[in-house]
Amino acid sequence: MADIEPIALPAGARVDRVTFDRRELDRILDLYGRMVALGEWRDYAIDFTRDKAVFSIFRRATEVPIYRIEKDPRLARKQGAYTVVSQTGLILKRGHELARVIAVLEKPLRAVN
Numbered sequence: 001m002a003d004i005e006p007i008a009l010p011a012g013a014r015v016d017r018v019t020f021d022r023r024e025l026d027r028i029l030d031l032y033g034r035m036v037a038l039g040e041w042r043d044y045a046i047d048f049t050r051d052k053a054v055f056s057i058f059r060r061a062t063e064v065p066i067y068r069i070e071k072d073p074r075l076a077r078k079q080g081a082y083t084v085v086s087q088t089g090l091i092l093k094r095g096h097e098l099a100r101v102i103a104v105l106e107k108p109l110r111a112v113n
Contacts, residue, residue: 018049018053018073019053020055027098028069035057035107038107040107041058042059043058044057044058052072054068054069055069064087069083070084070085079094080095080101082095082098
């Protein structure tokens with residue numbers, strides 16, 4: 001994984017793109033690391049645009065993403081800024097709290113004999 005270097009902005013500067021803050025990124029990468037350890041996921045990409053930030057999750061690097069975790073501040077007061085979208089475009093979960101939204105991607109616990 002590549003190191004993420006913060007960009008220093010002068011006080012009062014306008015940000016031209018939406019990003020995940022450190023707390024959000026830590027929570028997403030924690031889930032990502034656990035799923036990599038289980039062998040479910042193998043690669044990711046992060047995109048920051050004017051409208052939203054997107055964390056794409058891949059099973060293989062050469063495929064389309066199996067899930068996208070999106071942050072869209074324009075929806076913050078309505079359905080919530082966070083969304084998990086499947087490979088087919090189906091919205092799996094949307095909400096105001098990132099932890100609750102990405103919980104839909106957690107693997108259920110299995111009984112061990």
